[in-house]
Amino acid sequence: MNVKIRLKYFLTVFFVAFLCSCEKKYQRPDEYNVDLFKDERQENTAYVMSEAEAYDKSDMVLSSSDIKLIDSSSGRGKSFFIYKITSGSVRKTTRDSVVAFPIEILSTQKLKLKQDSSYIFLEKLKGFRFIAEEKKIKYQWVSAAPVYPVKKESK
Incomplete structure (x- = not known):
């Protein structure tokens, strides 16, 4: 019985540690940003009339x-x-x-x-x-x- 309790605690701690160590990709939106207007953006350019x-x-x-x-x-x-x-x-x-x-x-x-x-x-x-x-x-x-x-x- 003592072994069963130790195994139960070990599996619980192992399972919680496994869940916390998993990195979820969707929590880092910088990798998945899609720039829909990248071709239309012209940074640091001003329109000057003729x-x-x-x-x-x-x-x-x-x-x-x-x-x-x-x-x-x-x-x-x-x-x-x-x-x-x-x-x-x-x-x-x-x-x-x-x-x-x-x-x-x-x-x-x-x-x-x-x-x-x-x-x-x-x-x-x-x-x-x-x-x-x-x-x-x-x-x-x-x-x-x-x-x-x-x-x-x-x-």
Whole structure:
């Protein structure tokens, strides 16, 4: 009888140890992840518009070399930047026939401005209601448009 009790305890301990030592593959989901969109994912690539595409999407296009950053909300929530254009020429407009300079615009991206004259692609301001009322801002930078320099025409 003593042998039967020892055998019973040994088998119980052996069975519990066997169950605990079994590794279940389904508990490790990293090995079984299936990426359904691996061909469609493009990490660290941003869409950049061509000059013609940015011109077509814009409500107003200005050319100016006199644009300065006057304010930003960098580090205070959603970043935006306010630029002031003191002079320039209108290349395209769909809304306003006359533009009174200086004009302030809003951009959700920091613009890499150069000293040369650049095209400024603008669209009607979307959102930012309180800032628009306080600063009298009507336009914002077209979001995917980069800064393109004005090409000098040869004569």
